[in-house]
Amino acid sequence: MSVYRPNRKTRRRFSPRFKLLCGGAAAVLALAAGIGLAIYTASRPPSVLSAASVPPEAADAEEEGIVVAIDPGHGGSDQGASGLVDESEITAWTAQALYALLEADGRFAPVLTKDYSETASVDDRAEAAGLAGAELLVSIHCNSDASPDSSGFECYALPPGWDGHEESAAMGVCVAAAVETGTDLRIRGENGVRYMYFSAAGERRVAEYSDQSAYGAETFGLLDRVGCPGVLIEQFFVTSSSDAARYGSQEGCAQLAQCYYEAICSYLRLDGEDTASSGDQIPPP
Ligand SMILES: [Zn+2]
Known part of the structure:
Protein backbone atom coordinates (compact mmCIF):
# COMPACT_ATOMS: atom_id res chain seq x y z
CA MET A 1 0.00 0.00 0.00
CA SER A 2 3.02 2.21 -0.07
CA VAL A 3 2.01 3.96 -3.28
CA TYR A 4 -1.18 5.31 -1.80
CA ARG A 5 -1.15 9.00 -1.33
CA PRO A 6 -3.43 10.86 0.99
CA ASN A 7 -6.42 12.64 -0.36
CA ARG A 8 -5.74 16.30 -0.86
CA LYS A 9 -9.04 17.25 -2.39
CA THR A 10 -12.31 18.14 -0.88
CA ARG A 11 -13.98 15.05 0.48
CA ARG A 12 -16.59 13.55 -1.73
CA ARG A 13 -19.77 13.19 0.23
CA PHE A 14 -22.24 10.50 -0.49
CA SER A 15 -25.32 9.02 1.00
CA PRO A 16 -27.28 5.84 0.39
CA ARG A 17 -29.61 7.90 -1.78
CA PHE A 18 -26.69 9.14 -3.85
CA LYS A 19 -25.37 5.64 -4.05
CA LEU A 20 -28.64 4.37 -5.44
CA LEU A 21 -28.97 7.24 -7.85
CA CYS A 22 -25.43 7.39 -9.09
CA GLY A 23 -25.69 4.17 -11.05
CA GLY A 24 -28.53 5.42 -13.20
CA ALA A 25 -27.02 8.84 -13.64
CA ALA A 26 -23.70 7.37 -14.64
CA ALA A 27 -25.34 4.99 -17.05
CA VAL A 28 -27.21 7.83 -18.74
CA LEU A 29 -24.05 9.86 -18.91
CA ALA A 30 -22.08 7.01 -20.39
CA LEU A 31 -24.74 6.27 -22.95
CA ALA A 32 -25.09 9.90 -23.90
CA ALA A 33 -21.40 10.25 -24.39
CA GLY A 34 -21.21 7.01 -26.29
CA ILE A 35 -18.22 6.04 -24.32
CA GLY A 36 -19.41 3.01 -22.42
CA LEU A 37 -16.51 3.01 -20.03
CA ALA A 38 -18.32 0.59 -17.78
CA ILE A 39 -18.62 -1.86 -20.61
CA TYR A 40 -15.01 -1.35 -21.43
CA THR A 41 -13.88 -2.07 -17.91
CA ALA A 42 -16.12 -5.07 -17.56
CA SER A 43 -15.42 -6.69 -20.86
CA ARG A 44 -11.76 -6.08 -21.41
CA PRO A 45 -9.93 -9.35 -20.88
CA PRO A 46 -7.48 -9.24 -18.02
CA SER A 47 -4.05 -9.15 -19.51
CA VAL A 48 -2.33 -11.15 -16.82
CA LEU A 49 -4.97 -13.81 -16.68
CA SER A 50 -6.94 -16.11 -18.87
CA ALA A 51 -9.50 -14.34 -21.00
CA ALA A 52 -11.82 -17.20 -20.22
CA SER A 53 -12.27 -15.76 -16.75
CA VAL A 54 -14.10 -12.74 -18.13
CA PRO A 55 -16.48 -14.03 -20.75
CA PRO A 56 -17.90 -11.66 -23.36
CA GLU A 57 -21.34 -11.57 -21.80
CA ALA A 58 -19.85 -9.49 -19.00
CA ALA A 59 -20.29 -6.53 -21.28
CA ASP A 60 -24.00 -6.51 -20.59
CA ALA A 61 -23.85 -7.37 -16.93
CA GLU A 62 -23.63 -3.91 -15.48
CA GLU A 63 -27.10 -3.07 -16.74
CA GLU A 64 -28.61 -6.00 -14.91
CA GLY A 65 -27.13 -6.28 -11.46
CA ILE A 66 -25.59 -4.59 -8.47
CA VAL A 67 -22.49 -2.86 -9.70
CA VAL A 68 -19.49 -3.91 -7.62
CA ALA A 69 -16.23 -2.19 -8.47
CA ILE A 70 -13.18 -4.37 -7.95
CA ASP A 71 -9.94 -2.49 -7.65
CA PRO A 72 -6.81 -4.51 -8.41
CA GLY A 73 -4.58 -2.54 -6.09
CA HIS A 74 -1.48 -2.65 -8.28
CA GLY A 75 -0.23 -3.44 -11.74
CA GLY A 76 1.75 -1.98 -14.60
CA SER A 77 4.62 0.15 -13.42
CA ASP A 78 3.19 0.01 -9.90
CA GLN A 79 4.07 -3.42 -8.61
CA GLY A 80 3.29 -2.75 -4.95
CA ALA A 81 5.07 -4.61 -2.22
CA SER A 82 7.41 -7.46 -2.93
CA GLY A 83 8.26 -10.20 -0.53
CA LEU A 84 7.98 -13.93 -0.73
CA VAL A 85 5.25 -13.27 -3.31
CA ASP A 86 4.46 -10.15 -5.32
CA GLU A 87 1.58 -7.96 -4.25
CA SER A 88 0.68 -7.08 -7.84
CA GLU A 89 0.26 -10.70 -8.85
CA ILE A 90 -1.66 -11.60 -5.71
CA THR A 91 -4.07 -8.71 -6.06
CA ALA A 92 -4.69 -9.56 -9.72
CA TRP A 93 -5.39 -13.21 -8.92
CA THR A 94 -7.76 -12.25 -6.13
CA ALA A 95 -9.56 -9.63 -8.18
CA GLN A 96 -9.99 -12.10 -11.03
CA ALA A 97 -11.45 -14.70 -8.71
CA LEU A 98 -13.84 -12.23 -7.11
CA TYR A 99 -14.93 -10.98 -10.51
CA ALA A 100 -15.72 -14.52 -11.60
CA LEU A 101 -17.69 -15.28 -8.44
CA LEU A 102 -19.79 -12.14 -8.70
CA GLU A 103 -20.46 -12.65 -12.36
CA ALA A 104 -21.43 -16.30 -11.91
CA ASP A 105 -23.90 -15.30 -9.19
CA GLY A 106 -26.01 -13.42 -11.71
CA ARG A 107 -27.16 -10.71 -9.32
CA PHE A 108 -24.04 -8.62 -9.68
CA ALA A 109 -22.39 -6.59 -12.37
CA PRO A 110 -18.70 -6.59 -11.50
CA VAL A 111 -16.49 -3.95 -13.04
CA LEU A 112 -12.79 -3.30 -12.75
CA THR A 113 -11.40 0.09 -11.82
CA LYS A 114 -8.56 -0.63 -14.23
CA ASP A 115 -7.03 -3.41 -16.21
CA TYR A 116 -4.83 -5.73 -14.18
CA SER A 117 -1.63 -4.67 -15.89
CA GLU A 118 -2.57 -1.03 -16.22
CA THR A 119 -1.05 1.76 -14.20
CA ALA A 120 -3.81 4.12 -13.10
CA SER A 121 -4.01 6.90 -10.58
CA VAL A 122 -6.34 6.85 -7.62
CA ASP A 123 -8.39 9.61 -9.23
CA ASP A 124 -8.71 7.66 -12.48
CA ARG A 125 -9.81 4.53 -10.63
CA ALA A 126 -12.36 6.41 -8.56
CA GLU A 127 -13.69 8.05 -11.71
CA ALA A 128 -13.93 4.73 -13.53
CA ALA A 129 -15.89 3.24 -10.65
CA GLY A 130 -18.20 6.25 -10.58
CA LEU A 131 -18.84 6.16 -14.31
CA ALA A 132 -19.68 2.49 -14.04
CA GLY A 133 -22.27 3.31 -11.38
CA ALA A 134 -20.45 1.45 -8.65
CA GLU A 135 -22.57 0.68 -5.62
CA LEU A 136 -19.80 -1.04 -3.70
CA LEU A 137 -16.02 -0.94 -3.93
CA VAL A 138 -13.55 -3.63 -2.96
CA SER A 139 -9.92 -2.53 -3.26
CA SER A 147 9.57 -7.83 10.33
CA PRO A 148 8.88 -11.33 9.02
CA ASP A 149 6.71 -11.87 12.08
CA SER A 150 4.05 -9.42 10.93
CA SER A 151 1.13 -11.35 9.53
CA GLY A 152 -2.58 -11.45 9.08
CA PHE A 153 -5.57 -9.68 7.63
CA GLU A 154 -6.93 -6.19 8.03
CA CYS A 155 -9.15 -3.91 6.03
CA TYR A 156 -9.69 -0.19 6.05
CA ALA A 157 -12.98 1.67 6.08
CA LEU A 158 -13.82 5.34 5.79
CA PRO A 159 -13.04 6.84 9.20
CA PRO A 160 -15.57 8.33 11.58
CA GLY A 161 -16.61 11.79 10.47
CA TRP A 162 -16.66 10.97 6.77
CA ASP A 163 -20.01 10.75 5.04
CA GLY A 164 -20.49 7.08 4.39
CA HIS A 165 -18.45 5.96 7.38
CA GLU A 166 -21.21 3.78 8.78
CA GLU A 167 -21.78 1.94 5.51
CA SER A 168 -18.09 1.48 4.88
CA ALA A 169 -17.43 0.25 8.41
CA ALA A 170 -20.39 -2.14 8.23
CA MET A 171 -19.04 -3.55 5.00
CA GLY A 172 -15.63 -3.90 6.62
CA VAL A 173 -17.13 -5.86 9.49
CA CYS A 174 -18.72 -8.26 6.99
CA VAL A 175 -15.44 -8.70 5.12
CA ALA A 176 -13.37 -9.30 8.25
CA ALA A 177 -15.93 -11.71 9.67
CA ALA A 178 -15.97 -13.70 6.45
CA VAL A 179 -12.18 -13.90 6.40
CA GLU A 180 -12.09 -14.95 10.03
CA THR A 181 -14.57 -17.72 9.31
CA GLY A 182 -13.22 -18.79 5.95
CA THR A 183 -9.48 -18.72 6.51
CA ASP A 184 -6.95 -19.30 9.24
CA LEU A 185 -5.41 -15.86 8.81
CA ARG A 186 -4.79 -13.89 11.95
CA ILE A 187 -7.29 -11.04 12.25
CA ARG A 188 -5.34 -7.94 13.16
CA GLY A 189 -6.50 -5.34 15.65
CA GLU A 190 -9.86 -5.40 17.37
CA ASN A 191 -11.81 -7.08 14.62
CA GLY A 192 -9.81 -6.60 11.45
CA VAL A 193 -11.42 -3.27 10.59
CA ARG A 194 -9.26 -0.18 10.92
CA TYR A 195 -9.04 3.43 9.82
CA MET A 196 -6.07 5.12 8.17
CA TYR A 197 -5.33 8.78 8.76
CA PHE A 198 -2.71 10.91 7.09
CA SER A 199 -1.30 14.02 8.63
CA ALA A 200 -0.55 17.11 6.58
CA ALA A 201 3.02 15.85 6.41
CA GLY A 202 1.84 12.51 5.06
CA GLU A 203 2.49 10.58 8.26
CA ARG A 204 0.22 7.64 8.87
CA ARG A 205 -1.87 6.81 11.88
CA VAL A 206 -3.91 3.65 12.20
CA ALA A 207 -6.94 3.58 14.47
CA GLU A 208 -9.07 0.65 15.50
CA TYR A 209 -12.69 0.06 14.56
CA SER A 210 -14.16 1.34 17.82
CA ASP A 211 -12.00 4.45 17.99
CA GLN A 212 -14.34 7.29 17.06
CA SER A 213 -11.75 10.02 17.43
CA ALA A 214 -10.96 12.16 14.42
CA TYR A 215 -7.23 12.13 13.87
CA GLY A 216 -6.91 13.96 10.60
CA ALA A 217 -8.55 15.17 7.45
CA GLU A 218 -7.04 12.64 5.07
CA THR A 219 -7.53 8.95 4.48
CA PHE A 220 -7.15 6.57 1.54
CA GLY A 221 -8.06 8.62 -1.50
CA LEU A 222 -9.91 5.86 -3.30
CA LEU A 223 -12.27 5.24 -0.40
CA ASP A 224 -12.83 8.95 -0.05
CA ARG A 225 -13.50 9.72 -3.68
CA VAL A 226 -15.32 6.70 -5.04
CA GLY A 227 -18.72 7.88 -3.83
CA CYS A 228 -20.05 4.52 -2.66
CA PRO A 229 -19.40 2.24 0.31
CA GLY A 230 -16.08 0.51 0.02
CA VAL A 231 -13.18 -1.06 1.84
CA LEU A 232 -9.48 -1.33 1.16
CA ILE A 233 -8.31 -4.80 2.01
CA GLU A 234 -4.80 -5.71 3.12
CA GLN A 235 -5.41 -9.38 2.82
CA PHE A 236 -2.13 -10.76 4.16
CA PHE A 237 1.57 -10.00 4.44
CA VAL A 238 3.69 -10.85 1.43
CA THR A 239 6.64 -10.76 3.82
CA SER A 240 5.21 -13.42 6.12
CA SER A 241 6.32 -16.95 5.31
CA SER A 242 3.22 -18.46 6.89
CA ASP A 243 0.80 -16.09 5.15
CA ALA A 244 2.53 -16.46 1.79
CA ALA A 245 2.67 -20.24 2.06
CA ARG A 246 -1.05 -20.53 2.64
CA TYR A 247 -2.45 -17.71 0.51
CA GLY A 248 0.26 -16.71 -1.92
CA SER A 249 -1.11 -18.91 -4.68
CA GLN A 250 -4.05 -18.77 -7.06
CA GLU A 251 -5.82 -21.28 -4.83
CA GLY A 252 -5.21 -19.14 -1.77
CA CYS A 253 -6.40 -16.04 -3.58
CA ALA A 254 -9.54 -17.86 -4.68
CA GLN A 255 -10.21 -18.77 -1.06
CA LEU A 256 -9.93 -15.12 -0.06
CA ALA A 257 -12.12 -14.03 -2.97
CA GLN A 258 -14.78 -16.47 -1.80
CA CYS A 259 -14.73 -14.72 1.58
CA TYR A 260 -15.16 -11.32 -0.06
CA TYR A 261 -18.00 -12.60 -2.19
CA GLU A 262 -19.78 -13.97 0.87
CA ALA A 263 -19.15 -10.70 2.69
CA ILE A 264 -20.72 -8.70 -0.14
CA CYS A 265 -23.78 -10.94 -0.03
CA SER A 266 -23.92 -10.60 3.73
CA TYR A 267 -23.61 -6.82 3.63
CA LEU A 268 -26.36 -6.58 1.03
CA ARG A 269 -28.42 -9.20 2.86
CA LEU A 270 -28.51 -11.38 -0.19
CA ASP A 271 -28.72 -14.83 1.27
CA GLY A 272 -30.22 -16.99 -1.43
CA GLU A 273 -30.01 -17.27 -5.16
CA ASP A 274 -33.56 -15.99 -5.55
CA THR A 275 -33.16 -12.96 -3.37
CA ALA A 276 -34.07 -9.73 -5.11
CA SER A 277 -31.13 -7.77 -6.35
CA SER A 278 -32.20 -4.30 -5.35
CA GLY A 279 -29.58 -2.06 -3.87
CA ASP A 280 -32.13 -0.81 -1.35
CA GLN A 281 -31.36 -3.87 0.74
CA ILE A 282 -28.24 -2.27 2.08
CA PRO A 283 -28.72 -2.24 5.84
CA PRO A 284 -28.89 1.05 7.70
CA PRO A 285 -25.83 2.06 9.71
ZN1 LIG B 1 -0.91 -2.11 -2.04
Whole structure:
Protein backbone atom coordinates (compact mmCIF):
# COMPACT_ATOMS: atom_id res chain seq x y z
CA MET A 1 0.00 0.00 0.00
CA SER A 2 3.02 2.21 -0.07
CA VAL A 3 2.01 3.96 -3.28
CA TYR A 4 -1.18 5.31 -1.80
CA ARG A 5 -1.15 9.00 -1.33
CA PRO A 6 -3.43 10.86 0.99
CA ASN A 7 -6.42 12.64 -0.36
CA ARG A 8 -5.74 16.30 -0.86
CA LYS A 9 -9.04 17.25 -2.39
CA THR A 10 -12.31 18.14 -0.88
CA ARG A 11 -13.98 15.05 0.48
CA ARG A 12 -16.59 13.55 -1.73
CA ARG A 13 -19.77 13.19 0.23
CA PHE A 14 -22.24 10.50 -0.49
CA SER A 15 -25.32 9.02 1.00
CA PRO A 16 -27.28 5.84 0.39
CA ARG A 17 -29.61 7.90 -1.78
CA PHE A 18 -26.69 9.14 -3.85
CA LYS A 19 -25.37 5.64 -4.05
CA LEU A 20 -28.64 4.37 -5.44
CA LEU A 21 -28.97 7.24 -7.85
CA CYS A 22 -25.43 7.39 -9.09
CA GLY A 23 -25.69 4.17 -11.05
CA GLY A 24 -28.53 5.42 -13.20
CA ALA A 25 -27.02 8.84 -13.64
CA ALA A 26 -23.70 7.37 -14.64
CA ALA A 27 -25.34 4.99 -17.05
CA VAL A 28 -27.21 7.83 -18.74
CA LEU A 29 -24.05 9.86 -18.91
CA ALA A 30 -22.08 7.01 -20.39
CA LEU A 31 -24.74 6.27 -22.95
CA ALA A 32 -25.09 9.90 -23.90
CA ALA A 33 -21.40 10.25 -24.39
CA GLY A 34 -21.21 7.01 -26.29
CA ILE A 35 -18.22 6.04 -24.32
CA GLY A 36 -19.41 3.01 -22.42
CA LEU A 37 -16.51 3.01 -20.03
CA ALA A 38 -18.32 0.59 -17.78
CA ILE A 39 -18.62 -1.86 -20.61
CA TYR A 40 -15.01 -1.35 -21.43
CA THR A 41 -13.88 -2.07 -17.91
CA ALA A 42 -16.12 -5.07 -17.56
CA SER A 43 -15.42 -6.69 -20.86
CA ARG A 44 -11.76 -6.08 -21.41
CA PRO A 45 -9.93 -9.35 -20.88
CA PRO A 46 -7.48 -9.24 -18.02
CA SER A 47 -4.05 -9.15 -19.51
CA VAL A 48 -2.33 -11.15 -16.82
CA LEU A 49 -4.97 -13.81 -16.68
CA SER A 50 -6.94 -16.11 -18.87
CA ALA A 51 -9.50 -14.34 -21.00
CA ALA A 52 -11.82 -17.20 -20.22
CA SER A 53 -12.27 -15.76 -16.75
CA VAL A 54 -14.10 -12.74 -18.13
CA PRO A 55 -16.48 -14.03 -20.75
CA PRO A 56 -17.90 -11.66 -23.36
CA GLU A 57 -21.34 -11.57 -21.80
CA ALA A 58 -19.85 -9.49 -19.00
CA ALA A 59 -20.29 -6.53 -21.28
CA ASP A 60 -24.00 -6.51 -20.59
CA ALA A 61 -23.85 -7.37 -16.93
CA GLU A 62 -23.63 -3.91 -15.48
CA GLU A 63 -27.10 -3.07 -16.74
CA GLU A 64 -28.61 -6.00 -14.91
CA GLY A 65 -27.13 -6.28 -11.46
CA ILE A 66 -25.59 -4.59 -8.47
CA VAL A 67 -22.49 -2.86 -9.70
CA VAL A 68 -19.49 -3.91 -7.62
CA ALA A 69 -16.23 -2.19 -8.47
CA ILE A 70 -13.18 -4.37 -7.95
CA ASP A 71 -9.94 -2.49 -7.65
CA PRO A 72 -6.81 -4.51 -8.41
CA GLY A 73 -4.58 -2.54 -6.09
CA HIS A 74 -1.48 -2.65 -8.28
CA GLY A 75 -0.23 -3.44 -11.74
CA GLY A 76 1.75 -1.98 -14.60
CA SER A 77 4.62 0.15 -13.42
CA ASP A 78 3.19 0.01 -9.90
CA GLN A 79 4.07 -3.42 -8.61
CA GLY A 80 3.29 -2.75 -4.95
CA ALA A 81 5.07 -4.61 -2.22
CA SER A 82 7.41 -7.46 -2.93
CA GLY A 83 8.26 -10.20 -0.53
CA LEU A 84 7.98 -13.93 -0.73
CA VAL A 85 5.25 -13.27 -3.31
CA ASP A 86 4.46 -10.15 -5.32
CA GLU A 87 1.58 -7.96 -4.25
CA SER A 88 0.68 -7.08 -7.84
CA GLU A 89 0.26 -10.70 -8.85
CA ILE A 90 -1.66 -11.60 -5.71
CA THR A 91 -4.07 -8.71 -6.06
CA ALA A 92 -4.69 -9.56 -9.72
CA TRP A 93 -5.39 -13.21 -8.92
CA THR A 94 -7.76 -12.25 -6.13
CA ALA A 95 -9.56 -9.63 -8.18
CA GLN A 96 -9.99 -12.10 -11.03
CA ALA A 97 -11.45 -14.70 -8.71
CA LEU A 98 -13.84 -12.23 -7.11
CA TYR A 99 -14.93 -10.98 -10.51
CA ALA A 100 -15.72 -14.52 -11.60
CA LEU A 101 -17.69 -15.28 -8.44
CA LEU A 102 -19.79 -12.14 -8.70
CA GLU A 103 -20.46 -12.65 -12.36
CA ALA A 104 -21.43 -16.30 -11.91
CA ASP A 105 -23.90 -15.30 -9.19
CA GLY A 106 -26.01 -13.42 -11.71
CA ARG A 107 -27.16 -10.71 -9.32
CA PHE A 108 -24.04 -8.62 -9.68
CA ALA A 109 -22.39 -6.59 -12.37
CA PRO A 110 -18.70 -6.59 -11.50
CA VAL A 111 -16.49 -3.95 -13.04
CA LEU A 112 -12.79 -3.30 -12.75
CA THR A 113 -11.40 0.09 -11.82
CA LYS A 114 -8.56 -0.63 -14.23
CA ASP A 115 -7.03 -3.41 -16.21
CA TYR A 116 -4.83 -5.73 -14.18
CA SER A 117 -1.63 -4.67 -15.89
CA GLU A 118 -2.57 -1.03 -16.22
CA THR A 119 -1.05 1.76 -14.20
CA ALA A 120 -3.81 4.12 -13.10
CA SER A 121 -4.01 6.90 -10.58
CA VAL A 122 -6.34 6.85 -7.62
CA ASP A 123 -8.39 9.61 -9.23
CA ASP A 124 -8.71 7.66 -12.48
CA ARG A 125 -9.81 4.53 -10.63
CA ALA A 126 -12.36 6.41 -8.56
CA GLU A 127 -13.69 8.05 -11.71
CA ALA A 128 -13.93 4.73 -13.53
CA ALA A 129 -15.89 3.24 -10.65
CA GLY A 130 -18.20 6.25 -10.58
CA LEU A 131 -18.84 6.16 -14.31
CA ALA A 132 -19.68 2.49 -14.04
CA GLY A 133 -22.27 3.31 -11.38
CA ALA A 134 -20.45 1.45 -8.65
CA GLU A 135 -22.57 0.68 -5.62
CA LEU A 136 -19.80 -1.04 -3.70
CA LEU A 137 -16.02 -0.94 -3.93
CA VAL A 138 -13.55 -3.63 -2.96
CA SER A 139 -9.92 -2.53 -3.26
CA ILE A 140 -7.51 -5.41 -2.94
CA HIS A 141 -4.00 -5.09 -1.56
CA CYS A 142 -1.44 -7.02 0.39
CA ASN A 143 0.57 -5.84 3.33
CA SER A 144 4.31 -5.94 3.93
CA ASP A 145 6.62 -5.26 6.80
CA ALA A 146 10.31 -5.30 7.62
CA SER A 147 9.57 -7.83 10.33
CA PRO A 148 8.88 -11.33 9.02
CA ASP A 149 6.71 -11.87 12.08
CA SER A 150 4.05 -9.42 10.93
CA SER A 151 1.13 -11.35 9.53
CA GLY A 152 -2.58 -11.45 9.08
CA PHE A 153 -5.57 -9.68 7.63
CA GLU A 154 -6.93 -6.19 8.03
CA CYS A 155 -9.15 -3.91 6.03
CA TYR A 156 -9.69 -0.19 6.05
CA ALA A 157 -12.98 1.67 6.08
CA LEU A 158 -13.82 5.34 5.79
CA PRO A 159 -13.04 6.84 9.20
CA PRO A 160 -15.57 8.33 11.58
CA GLY A 161 -16.61 11.79 10.47
CA TRP A 162 -16.66 10.97 6.77
CA ASP A 163 -20.01 10.75 5.04
CA GLY A 164 -20.49 7.08 4.39
CA HIS A 165 -18.45 5.96 7.38
CA GLU A 166 -21.21 3.78 8.78
CA GLU A 167 -21.78 1.94 5.51
CA SER A 168 -18.09 1.48 4.88
CA ALA A 169 -17.43 0.25 8.41
CA ALA A 170 -20.39 -2.14 8.23
CA MET A 171 -19.04 -3.55 5.00
CA GLY A 172 -15.63 -3.90 6.62
CA VAL A 173 -17.13 -5.86 9.49
CA CYS A 174 -18.72 -8.26 6.99
CA VAL A 175 -15.44 -8.70 5.12
CA ALA A 176 -13.37 -9.30 8.25
CA ALA A 177 -15.93 -11.71 9.67
CA ALA A 178 -15.97 -13.70 6.45
CA VAL A 179 -12.18 -13.90 6.40
CA GLU A 180 -12.09 -14.95 10.03
CA THR A 181 -14.57 -17.72 9.31
CA GLY A 182 -13.22 -18.79 5.95
CA THR A 183 -9.48 -18.72 6.51
CA ASP A 184 -6.95 -19.30 9.24
CA LEU A 185 -5.41 -15.86 8.81
CA ARG A 186 -4.79 -13.89 11.95
CA ILE A 187 -7.29 -11.04 12.25
CA ARG A 188 -5.34 -7.94 13.16
CA GLY A 189 -6.50 -5.34 15.65
CA GLU A 190 -9.86 -5.40 17.37
CA ASN A 191 -11.81 -7.08 14.62
CA GLY A 192 -9.81 -6.60 11.45
CA VAL A 193 -11.42 -3.27 10.59
CA ARG A 194 -9.26 -0.18 10.92
CA TYR A 195 -9.04 3.43 9.82
CA MET A 196 -6.07 5.12 8.17
CA TYR A 197 -5.33 8.78 8.76
CA PHE A 198 -2.71 10.91 7.09
CA SER A 199 -1.30 14.02 8.63
CA ALA A 200 -0.55 17.11 6.58
CA ALA A 201 3.02 15.85 6.41
CA GLY A 202 1.84 12.51 5.06
CA GLU A 203 2.49 10.58 8.26
CA ARG A 204 0.22 7.64 8.87
CA ARG A 205 -1.87 6.81 11.88
CA VAL A 206 -3.91 3.65 12.20
CA ALA A 207 -6.94 3.58 14.47
CA GLU A 208 -9.07 0.65 15.50
CA TYR A 209 -12.69 0.06 14.56
CA SER A 210 -14.16 1.34 17.82
CA ASP A 211 -12.00 4.45 17.99
CA GLN A 212 -14.34 7.29 17.06
CA SER A 213 -11.75 10.02 17.43
CA ALA A 214 -10.96 12.16 14.42
CA TYR A 215 -7.23 12.13 13.87
CA GLY A 216 -6.91 13.96 10.60
CA ALA A 217 -8.55 15.17 7.45
CA GLU A 218 -7.04 12.64 5.07
CA THR A 219 -7.53 8.95 4.48
CA PHE A 220 -7.15 6.57 1.54
CA GLY A 221 -8.06 8.62 -1.50
CA LEU A 222 -9.91 5.86 -3.30
CA LEU A 223 -12.27 5.24 -0.40
CA ASP A 224 -12.83 8.95 -0.05
CA ARG A 225 -13.50 9.72 -3.68
CA VAL A 226 -15.32 6.70 -5.04
CA GLY A 227 -18.72 7.88 -3.83
CA CYS A 228 -20.05 4.52 -2.66
CA PRO A 229 -19.40 2.24 0.31
CA GLY A 230 -16.08 0.51 0.02
CA VAL A 231 -13.18 -1.06 1.84
CA LEU A 232 -9.48 -1.33 1.16
CA ILE A 233 -8.31 -4.80 2.01
CA GLU A 234 -4.80 -5.71 3.12
CA GLN A 235 -5.41 -9.38 2.82
CA PHE A 236 -2.13 -10.76 4.16
CA PHE A 237 1.57 -10.00 4.44
CA VAL A 238 3.69 -10.85 1.43
CA THR A 239 6.64 -10.76 3.82
CA SER A 240 5.21 -13.42 6.12
CA SER A 241 6.32 -16.95 5.31
CA SER A 242 3.22 -18.46 6.89
CA ASP A 243 0.80 -16.09 5.15
CA ALA A 244 2.53 -16.46 1.79
CA ALA A 245 2.67 -20.24 2.06
CA ARG A 246 -1.05 -20.53 2.64
CA TYR A 247 -2.45 -17.71 0.51
CA GLY A 248 0.26 -16.71 -1.92
CA SER A 249 -1.11 -18.91 -4.68
CA GLN A 250 -4.05 -18.77 -7.06
CA GLU A 251 -5.82 -21.28 -4.83
CA GLY A 252 -5.21 -19.14 -1.77
CA CYS A 253 -6.40 -16.04 -3.58
CA ALA A 254 -9.54 -17.86 -4.68
CA GLN A 255 -10.21 -18.77 -1.06
CA LEU A 256 -9.93 -15.12 -0.06
CA ALA A 257 -12.12 -14.03 -2.97
CA GLN A 258 -14.78 -16.47 -1.80
CA CYS A 259 -14.73 -14.72 1.58
CA TYR A 260 -15.16 -11.32 -0.06
CA TYR A 261 -18.00 -12.60 -2.19
CA GLU A 262 -19.78 -13.97 0.87
CA ALA A 263 -19.15 -10.70 2.69
CA ILE A 264 -20.72 -8.70 -0.14
CA CYS A 265 -23.78 -10.94 -0.03
CA SER A 266 -23.92 -10.60 3.73
CA TYR A 267 -23.61 -6.82 3.63
CA LEU A 268 -26.36 -6.58 1.03
CA ARG A 269 -28.42 -9.20 2.86
CA LEU A 270 -28.51 -11.38 -0.19
CA ASP A 271 -28.72 -14.83 1.27
CA GLY A 272 -30.22 -16.99 -1.43
CA GLU A 273 -30.01 -17.27 -5.16
CA ASP A 274 -33.56 -15.99 -5.55
CA THR A 275 -33.16 -12.96 -3.37
CA ALA A 276 -34.07 -9.73 -5.11
CA SER A 277 -31.13 -7.77 -6.35
CA SER A 278 -32.20 -4.30 -5.35
CA GLY A 279 -29.58 -2.06 -3.87
CA ASP A 280 -32.13 -0.81 -1.35
CA GLN A 281 -31.36 -3.87 0.74
CA ILE A 282 -28.24 -2.27 2.08
CA PRO A 283 -28.72 -2.24 5.84
CA PRO A 284 -28.89 1.05 7.70
CA PRO A 285 -25.83 2.06 9.71
ZN1 LIG B 1 -0.91 -2.11 -2.04
